[in-house]
Amino acid sequence: MDRFVIKKGTAKTSESLKVVSQEANSNRNRCSPRKRGLSGEGGTSKCRKTSGTTNTKVDLNLKWRNLRGESFNCDYAVLYSPSAARTLLKACEEELIYNTGDLAKVQIFGQFHNIPRKQVAFGDPGLSYRFSGVEVPARPWTPLMEGIRDRVQEATGHKFNFVLVNRYKDGNDHMGEHRDDEKDLVREAPIASLSLGQKRDFIFKHCDARGKSAKRAMDPVKLELEHGSLLMMNYPTNRYWYHSLPVRKKALGVRINMTFRSMVTSK
Ligand SMILES: O=C(O)CCC(=O)C(=O)O
Numbered sequence: 473m474d475r476f477v478i479k480k481g482t483a484k485t486s487e488s489l490k491v492v493s494q495e496a497n498s499n500r501n502r503c504s505p506r507k508r509g510l511s512g513e514g515g516t517s518k519c520r521k522t523s524g525t526t527n528t529k530v531d532l533n534l535k536w537r538n539l540r541g542e543s544f545n546c547d548y549a550v551l552y553s554p555s556a557a558r559t560l561l562k563a564c565e566e567e568l569i570y571n572t573g574d575l576a577k578v579q580i581f582g583q584f585h586n587i588p589r590k591q592v593a594f595g596d597p598g599l600s601y602r603f604s605g606v607e608v609p610a611r612p613w614t615p616l617m618e619g620i621r622d623r624v625q626e627a628t629g630h631k632f633n634f635v636l637v638n639r640y641k642d643g644n645d646h647m648g649e650h651r652d653d654e655k656d657l658v659r660e661a662p663i664a665s666l667s668l669g670q671k672r673d674f675i676f677k678h679c680d681a682r683g684k685s686a687k688r689a690m691d692p693v694k695l696e697l698e699h700g701s702l703l704m705m706n707y708p709t710n711r712y713w714y715h716s717l718p719v720r721k722k723a724l725g726v727r728i729n730m731t732f733r734s735m736v737t738s739k
Pocket residue numbers: 636638647652665674697715716717729731
């Protein structure tokens with residue numbers, strides 16, 4: 473497997489997680505060819521048709537790999553070629569302005585700490601995301617973020633009304649173990665995670681297999697998220713598996729990650 477690296481662990485259960493299918497060019501609801509947009513690969517769809525949390529899926533000629541295990545269901549594909557991803561990363565570096573002050577903190581055991589990375593969110597009017605004791609409001613979609621969102625929607629057939637952007641300046645910046653299971657998220661909707669820049673390890677741990685008081689021996693699932701890749705975390709992965717982006721001292725480059733989400737709206 474050249475693009476989807478699963479690092480093996482040692483627990484006896486490791487063989488229970490495997491890539492069970494490789495889907496090439498599998499697309500329902502195919503649309504007619506459309507104008508190429510940002511970076512030659514994004515842009516606004518001419519056939520965008522949405523309802524609820526589903527979106528028309530477009531044939532982008534992607535090779536999806538599905539990884540399945542106990543309560544674990546993820547899909548992975550390279551969404552942007554290296555050069556298109558480089559162009560996007562550059563545009564993000566030029567345009568994105570990250571949150572500061574209280575919006576750049578999290579609350580852990582009642583204490584506020586600066587997050588070890590930079591963060592900003594975009595989304596539909598009025599949306600905000602509450603997690604780790606903070607509330608991050610969505611800024612209005614910009615043409616750059618809309619172009620990326622539309623491509624993610626077309627590639628996945630899902631509609632997303634919010635994106636959390638995290639910027640890791642190098643391998644010292646990181647994200648701790650957590651689940652994205654907040655009530656504000658539509659319960660069974662997937663989360664689409666786009667990675668640009670420095671390749672980093674991404675680690676899943678089952679909730680029963682964490683820490684010293686773990687109830688079971690289960691290997692973590694370790695993925696390498698590559699420049700331009702899209703990881704779909706499908707239901708119920710986020711109910712049972714924690715994920716993290718650990719420190720990697722040898723990772724020198726900038727990485728930007730965007731997690732596209734479906735937030736509950738009052739309508
Ligand atoms: O940067 C990453 O890949 C992790 C992002 C993440 O876990 C999150 O936004 O919840």
